[in-house]
Amino acid sequence: MALNPRDERETAIDHAADRLSFLVLAYGVLAIAAWRSFNGEATWDLLGLVIAAGGVGLVYRLRKGTVTRTWTIVAGLSVVAAVIIAAILAAGMVSR
Numbered sequence: 561m562a563l564n565p566r567d568e569r570e571t572a573i574d575h576a577a578d579r580l581s582f583l584v585l586a587y588g589v590l591a592i593a594a595w596r597s598f599n600g601e602a603t604w605d606l607l608g609l610v611i612a613a614g615g616v617g618l619v620y621r622l623r624k625g626t627v628t629r630t631w632t633i634v635a636g637l638s639v640v641a642a643v644i645i646a647a648i649l650a651a652g653m654v655s656r
Contacts (some may be wrong), residue, residue: 582613585613586610586613589606589607589609589610590606590607590610592606593606593607593610618635
């Protein structure tokens, strides 16, 4: 049984649908993690899922060679900002 060939429009729609699904899932998990943190519960499992999902996308893009210089700079600055914010928050928690 052969599959029907797909045109660019169908592929673009599938990609857009997958992107929207990921956004709903990622922000939903982040919202649940925020809710848990306000109630004093652990959130590392949910935040780990969000980070792992982003890592999978990064590895896929790197393997396919679609990572541009601008994209690398923005991602690098995001990581640096996250590390600085985490260090500030950790220092605040230790001093209490």
